[in-house]
Amino acid sequence: MAAADNLPSLRAVHLLKTFGDGASQRTALRKVSLNLFPGQLALLMGPSGSGKSTLLAILSGLLHPDGGQVLTRPNDQTSFVDIWGISEAARDDFRRKHTGFIFQGYNLFPALSASQQLEIVLKWGNNLSPGEARRQAEEMLDRLGLLNQRHKKPAAMSGGEKQRVAIGRALVKNPTFLFADEPTSALDWENGQAVIQLLRDAAHSRGATIFVVSHDARMLPFVDVCFHLDDGNLEEHEIPLVVAGE
Template sequence: MSVPDEDVTLRGISLIRAFTDGAKSRNVIDDVSIDLHRGQVALLMGPSGSGKSTLLAIMSGLLKPDAGQVMARENGRWLDIWKMSPREREQFRLRNCGFIFQGYNLFPALTARQQLEIILRWGDGVPGKEARKRADEMLGLLGLAGKEHKKPAQLSGGEKQRVAIGRALIKRPRFCFADEPTSALDWSSGQVVIDLLQKASHEYDSTIIVVSHDHRLLEHVDVSYQLEDGRMMENAIPCPTDTWRGHQ
């Protein structure tokens, strides 16, 4: 089973990132290279402090590595996102990136619909009517039809995470970064969330990277990576559900 190289969309090359604690400096990410593919959900696993979230931050353009490159393919062109200016990187993230975090981070005052609308209106300047239509469509796909007017306090944990997923996917991003998206949920809600991410990666041909320490997710992702002490232990283990859609 192999993945065609032209399907690689995000590539980390020899990444190093050190954190200083007093006089001591420690490599949290230690010479990590990783290839991520379109249409796949990749699971990044490892114990606490292994550097998973740091690697996610580096790959998503939020945290600069001390050494190495992050290359992203956009419209057939490879871009080194850490050679971009901060403004260019912000624009890159606006065009290409969605984020999901463990804590939902939904605006308490806004309805489910507004949480999604705000991304389209503030990010892409989509007119109100169209933003509303697209938000409602996305909420429908996420099984939240009829809950457009609900505010976070009126939604369950699973529903809130689905709204957060909708917010990340509303602009159909090339890359979606999810940090522990299921850890605050019971397993059945967690399953729904990871399956939604699976579906989205296939439908939008997105590259989705999930950071988690929950082994139960292994059965629901396309590929997994194991980090320990900042080093990649096992590289690109295809998972049981892996189908490499269209590339077998």
């Protein structure tokens, strides 16, 4: 179960972020602190514009905070890496090796089929042979209900299919940290539930730390911890104790 290890895998300390200046200035995060643990599936909720995508981008090393720290501990190492205190090259390296990101807008490569989107991660990121990369890509697409769509390119996919390919691409990499911004927004509840179950398995059986942004309160029974952002202020929320499917 979650948090077998009682040291966090990821700590945010007093994160600040403001966009723009003068009259158009917008404070997205106000001293946000949180701890996430190995094997934990965490949910981030909050109204539109409350700072959820901003927080995910800072935690994952994509967007520089104006203040505060992001401390990460990949692969159960004993010491923390301050990802905004290292060089850009070291941060890129850290992201490539240890993090996965499912973006709000999918970010698929237009020229590649569903299967190829996953195969390139497995070949170039995880150093697998082409045959093994194809086998693992197809296995993941099958779990996402997409095996029959494996030859389709993004232009021919529905929004929900693109979203599931983006999820598969992040999951096959088997990252220590996985950040997902509204991963089920284009899915019906049946497919959404399958995706949450996959994220939950990745956290609980592989020890990944997974942070998911969603508006969908139906996810609550599946997660280990829930945070709520409101106008840049973060709070931890109680979640129901009964967990489905375990």
